[in-house]
Amino acid sequence: MKFFPLLWATLWRRKARTIFTLFSLTAAFLLLGTLQAAHALFSGGSLNLSAPILVVQARVSFTTPLPMRLLPQLEAVPGVASVSHSQFFGGVYKDPKNFFPQFAVNPERWRKTFLECHLSDEQYQAWTTSRTAVIAGKQLAARFGWKIGDRIPLTSQIFPLKDGSRAWTFDLAGIFDDASPGSCVRQGNLYIRYDYFDEARQFGQGTGGIFVLRLSDPNLAERVSHQVDGLFENSPDETKTQTEKDFTLNFVRQLGNLNLIITWITLAVFFSILLVSGNTMSQAVRERIPELAVLKTIGFTDAGVLALVLAESLLLCVLGGLTGMLLSVGVLKVISKLPTGIPPISADGSVWLFAAASMVGLALLVGILPAFRAKNLSIIEALAVR
Numbered sequence: 001m002k003f004f005p006l007l008w009a010t011l012w013r014r015k016a017r018t019i020f021t022l023f024s025l026t027a028a029f030l031l032l033g034t035l036q037a038a039h040a041l042f043s044g045g046s047l048n049l050s051a052p053i054l055v056v057q058a059r060v061s062f063t064t065p066l067p068m069r070l071l072p073q074l075e076a077v078p079g080v081a082s083v084s085h086s087q088f089f090g091g092v093y094k095d096p097k098n099f100f101p102q103f104a105v106n107p108e109r110w111r112k113t114f115l116e117c118h119l120s121d122e123q124y125q126a127w128t129t130s131r132t133a134v135i136a137g138k139q140l141a142a143r144f145g146w147k148i149g150d151r152i153p154l155t156s157q158i159f160p161l162k163d164g165s166r167a168w169t170f171d172l173a174g175i176f177d178d179a180s181p182g183s184c185v186r187q188g189n190l191y192i193r194y195d196y197f198d199e200a201r202q203f204g205q206g207t208g209g210i211f212v213l214r215l216s217d218p219n220l221a222e223r224v225s226h227q228v229d230g231l232f233e234n235s236p237d238e239t240k241t242q243t244e245k246d247f248t249l250n251f252v253r254q255l256g257n258l259n260l261i262i263t264w265i266t267l268a269v270f271f272s273i274l275l276v277s278g279n280t281m282s283q284a285v286r287e288r289i290p291e292l293a294v295l296k297t298i299g300f301t302d303a304g305v306l307a308l309v310l311a312e313s314l315l316l317c318v319l320g321g322l323t324g325m326l327l328s329v330g331v332l333k334v335i336s337k338l339p340t341g342i343p344p345i346s347a348d349g350s351v352w353l354f355a356a357a358s359m360v361g362l363a364l365l366v367g368i369l370p371a372f373r374a375k376n377l378s379i380i381e382a383l384a385v386r
């Protein structure tokens with residue numbers, strides 16, 4: 001620590017250059033932290049045994065509907081506490097850009113299954129009383145400024161009415177929120193009554209998109225998944241059962257190989273900051289050749305000078321990297337609150353470990369050549385530069 005004041009003074013020798021380099025490093029690690037958090041999410045395991053909810057879809061594709069007659073068989077599976085069904089509606093609100101998750105559900109089953117979301121008794125009664133009633137998450141209602149009693153027009157991209165029209169109109173009967181702080185991840189969703197939807201749509205009566213199982217014990221996830229799929233094996237309605245997290249991620253992965261895209265972007269970011277910080281360190285050492293010679297003259301060893309330059313490189317990378325990572329944590333918190341329909345993204349320990357390794361690796365890469373140049377410096381030749 002006794003050399004820290006020297007390192008700090010050296011780092012700020014050219015304030016403008018250092019500030020711009022730190023800005024570059026901060027922006028790079030902001031992007032790096034965000035991308036690695038997404039990469040960690042999309043690379044999650046196939047079964048999250050802490051999840052109390054399983055999703056049952058058709059084995060062929062989640063777009064293939066399953067018949068409602070499967071409900072009693074699913075309810076009879078040991079370990080299943082409640083069963084709900086959900087049909088994706090696929091509508092837009094006023095403008096094609098105003099898209100958000102919408103599902104047709106049975107109100108009673110929805111309430112018994114999604115215990116993390118709270119809907120008041122009064123609003124629940126209003127939802128079950130009017131066939132055109134819908135409920136929306138608090139986040140979604142705030143996004144569009146909806147209030148209880150508002151008329152909500154939706155243009156379905158999938159399901160037309162029996163008369164061929166795609167213009168559906170609903171009444172907002174309730175706004176649901178967290179049952180406990182941060183518990184309800186569905187606050188960006190809107191829920192329609194299945195009975196009204198099934199009767200009014202032009203095709204597909206008697207089918208649901210997916211079934212949602214709430215387990216009595218989260219540790220039963222793997223066993224229940226195998227048992228459910230075994231029930232319908234070699235039948236016209238073969239199923240694929242997975243945790244809600246995996247179901248959501250598989251939906252997102254249809255956009256492409258996100259992990260590969262993230263990897264290539266990460267490599268591009270790393271290469272860019274390598275060039276920027278490498279140029280900064282090279283210039284810094286080149287400008288201080290006489291000063292480094294003086295340090296050797298007053299007793300610094302070659303190894304000491306080398307360590308000093310590498311420490312300066314590490315300090316620069318850590319300052320910029322740490323600032324960028326802290327900003328990425330804030331950005332991820334904002335993203336997690338948006339109605340994206342994907343599980344919350346956060347920078348866990350693996351992301352921070354990757355960032356720390358990147359800081360150290362970057363510091364070594366950009367500092368090693370200038371450090372060896374300083375180490376091998378000839379005192380006489382260096383002082384002659386003055």
